[in-house]
Amino acid sequence: MVDFSRRALEFICNIPEGKVATYGQIAAMAGSPRAARQVGDLLRGVKDSDPDLPWQRVINAQGGLSTYKVGSGELQRALLESEGITFNDDGTVDLSRYRWQPDDEAEQLGLFN
């Protein structure tokens, strides 16, 4: 139980600034490809336990924010924009451009430039 939750949190913590990951992605990396819901469910409580956790970088597979369900949609968008992420007119994020993957660390190191 905590294995999944904890691993998911690990990955979320590793998401670099300016990048985002989908719930399904986190779930898959944590070990359960179909447990995307738990990732979000988990983040709900995390805001209180780990204020520093970049929960705003976790979005749904459509590139949209799901926080509108819990209220803080505005906040998340503001946070992401402050990290350099731009939103489309329909309020979605360009995943092909901002989606993060473990191998991106190489790019982060400068190999990409």
Place this chain on the structure above:
DNA sequence: ACGTTGACGTCAG
């Protein structure tokens, strides 16, 4: 131990 719930994902119409 059982049924309900939900910051999701995918397929069908």
Place this chain on the structure above:
DNA sequence: TCTGACGCCAACG
């Protein structure tokens, strides 16, 4: 392209 229904998996009462 947009909307609705079903499936998944862990947490809660």
